[in-house]
Each structure stands twice: as structure tokens, then as C-alpha cells.
Amino acid sequence: xxxxxxxxxxxxxxxxxxxxxxxxxxxxxxxxxxxxxxxxxxxxxxxxxxxxxxxxxxxxxxxxxxxxxxxxxxxxxxxxxxxxxxxxxxxxxxxxxxxxxxxxxxxxxxxxxxx
Amino acid sequence: xxxxxxxxxxxxxxxxxxxxxxxxxxxxxxxxxxxxxxxxxxxxxxxxxxxxxxxxxxxxxxxxxxxxxxxxxxxxxxxxxxxxxxxxxxxxxxxxxxxxxxxxxxxxxxxxxxx
DNA sequence: GACAATACATCACAAAACTATGTATTAAAG
DNA sequence: CTTTAATACATAGTTTTGTGATGTATTGTC
Numbered sequence: 201x202x203x204x205x206x207x208x209x210x211x212x213x214x215x216x217x218x219x220x221x222x223x224x225x226x227x228x229x230x231x232x233x234x235x236x237x238x239x240x241x242x243x244x245x246x247x248x249x250x251x252x253x254x255x256x257x258x259x260x261x262x263x264x265x266x267x268x269x270x271x272x273x274x275x276x277x278x279x280x281x282x283x284x285x286x287x288x289x290x291x292x293x294x295x296x297x298x299x300x301x302x303x304x305x306x307x308x309x310x311x312x313x314x315x
Numbered sequence: 316x317x318x319x320x321x322x323x324x325x326x327x328x329x330x331x332x333x334x335x336x337x338x339x340x341x342x343x344x345x346x347x348x349x350x351x352x353x354x355x356x357x358x359x360x361x362x363x364x365x366x367x368x369x370x371x372x373x374x375x376x377x378x379x380x381x382x383x384x385x386x387x388x389x390x391x392x393x394x395x396x397x398x399x400x401x402x403x404x405x406x407x408x409x410x411x412x413x414x415x416x417x418x419x420x421x422x423x424x425x426x427x428x429x430x
Numbered sequence: 431g432a433c434a435a436t437a438c439a440t441c442a443c444a445a446a447a448c449t450a451t452g453t454a455t456t457a458a459a460g
Numbered sequence: 461c462t463t464t465a466a467t468a469c470a471t472a473g474t475t476t477t478g479t480g481a482t483g484t485a486t487t488g489t490c
Contacts, residue, residue: 209324209446209477211417218421229468238423242416249447251470273455273468292421298322299414301357306333306407308353324446324477344437364478366439388437388486 212245212253213262214295217288220263220280227275228254254278262287323358327368328377329410330360332403335378335395342390343369369393377402 219234220226226234232245257263262284266277280288334349335341341349347360372378377399381392395403 210322212447215420227468229466233467235420238420239416242412243420246448247468247470248449248451248472252447255470270468271455275468295322295421296418298357299418301354302322302326303411303414305330305350305353305358306410327478342437344435348436361479362437362439363441363480367478370439385437386486390437 211295212249213257214288214291215245216250216253216257216278217262217280217284218292220278221285221288221292225277225279227277257284326410327360327364328372329403329406331365331368331372331393332377332395332399333407335393336400336403336407340392340394342392372399 215235216231219231228247228250232247232250235243235245254263254265258265258278261281263278264281266279268275268277330350331346334346343362343365347362347365350358350360369378369380373380373393376396378393379396381394383390383392
């Protein structure tokens with residue numbers, strides 16, 4: 201497992217919720233492509249991670265699915281539920297808070313008596 | 316598992332390497348306390364995570380241990396090896412890069428045609 | 431004397447993402 | 461027209477990493 205993959209742990213559902221929050225309606229494959237675009241290919245969501253994550257979010261009532269046929273191919277659009285919107289705001293806040301805490305920890309000189 | 320714990324995944328060894336880089340020499344328990352201080356209690360490294368991580372870093376040749384007796388109690392100080400210094404710089408860089416990528420992903424409005 | 435803090439350690443478990451695999455349609459390239 | 465890539469879903473088994481629980485033992489505090 202590469203570094204980026206390890207760091208990704210715990211962030212996937214927040215990423216999904218955030219993208220749905222900003223777009224209203226997206227389908228699985230679209231999510232993977234959007235993350236790829238927005239991160240310049242640095243973060244790649246794998247299908248084996250994405251679909252189970254979507255199913256869990258749906259089971260937890262955070263998102264709802266709507267299946268649409270595009271020709272003969274099925275496409276499942278997801279939207280946030282009312283509860284999911286709350287969770288989205290909260291988990292985005294928590295993630296940003298964590299990111300700044302981590303950055304502070306890593307960039308601050310850890311010696312005592314820094315004065 | 317709480318949110319902070321999930322997000323921590325993949326960051327522990329980098330945190331350890333970074334603290335050793337800044338301090339030269341630290342022991343396990345000290346590391347847990349330093350992280351607690353520097354993060355205002357937001358990130359708590361558990362003993363069950365720390366010691367296996369230290370042993371792995373030692374086995375990989377990134378850190379070296381020196382046992383010291385403080386009275387009758389043993390204390391194991393760790394320092395970076397030459398190889399560990401390189402790994403420290405690299406993994407800190409990767410982590411900071413990941414943090415900024417993630418922040419960008421989460422804070423950028425994900426809609427197309429943002430212009 | 432009891433309790434909290436210091437200080438190490440290991441094991442069974444859980445969570446989360448991955449790889450590999452599978453199915454199927456559609457677009458592009460040769 | 462045929463092969464390959466891209467689109468689009470899905471699941472199973474594996475791996476990684478941190479946790480909780482537990483254990484041992486010393487030292488400081490009330």
C-alpha cells in the first residue's frame with residue numbers, strides 16, 4: 201500500500217459527502233473522476249473502496265440512491281439526505297480541524313523552551 | 316473507533332520520525348505526552364499503537380534504541396539513524412503534501428464551470 | 431497505604447481500503 | 461469489423477494499522 205493510500209483512511213466518506221454537498225447529485229464513477237481531477241491525480245479512489253463506502257453511507261441513511269438507465273447501462277445517482285447534509289457539514293469540519301492540527305504538529309518545532 | 320482515530324491512520328510513523336528529527340532523542344512515553352501537548356489533547360497516541368510502531372521503525376532501521384536505567388525503571392531512548400533522517404524528511408514532505416491536497420479537495424467547490 | 435503517573439510490552443480485534451475478479455455497455459482506434 | 465479503452469456497476473478475500481484489554485513494575489503524591 202502506498203503512502204497516499206494509507207493517509208486516505210478515514211477520509212473517503214467525508215470526501216463523498218462533500219462532493220455531493222457541492223453538486224447535489226453524482227454517481228459513483230463520476231465521483232472517482234472528480235476526485236482525480238481536483239487532486240491532479242494525487243488521490244485516486246478505487247472502485248473496491250468507493251462502492252462499499254457508498255453502500256454503507258446509504259445503509260446509514262446519509263445518502264439516497266436513484267437508478268437511471270443511460271441506454272442499456274445503469275447509473276446510480278446519489279444525493280444527500282437531510283441527515284446526510286448535517287453529517288456532511290460536521291465531518292468536513294472535523295476533517296479540516298484534523299488537517300490543521302496535524303499540520304501544526306508536524307511543522308512546529310517540537311523542542312521545549314522554543315522561546 | 317472515533318473520527319480522530321480513523322484519520323490518524325498512516326500518520327503515526329511520520330509523527331514519530333518528525334519528533335525525533337526535532338529533538339534528537341526521545342523515549343516512548345515522552346512521545347505520547349509531546350503529541351498530547353502539541354495538539355491540545357486532540358491527538359492521543361495509545362501505547363498499543365506506539366510501541367509496535369517503534370519496534371517496526373527499529374526493525375526497518377529508521378531508528379535505533381538505547382536503554383537507560385532511571386533508578387530501577389528502564390527507559391528506551393530512540394534516535395534517528397542516517398537512513399531514518401532521510402525517511403523522516405521524505406515522509407514529512409509527503410504528509411504535508413497530502414494535507415494540502417486534501418484541504419484543497421474539501422474546500423474547493425466541486426462544480427464544473429466555476430468561472 | 432492507596433492511587434495516579436510513569437514506562438515498558440503483547441495479543442486479539444476492528445475498521446478501512448486495496449487487489450483481484452466479475453459482468454456488461456459504449457466509444458475509439460486500427 | 462474487431463480489438464482495446466473507457467464507462468459503470470458489484471463483491472470477496474487480504475492487508476494494514478490502530479485500538480482496547482491486559483500485564484508487569486517503579487515512582488510520586490495525598
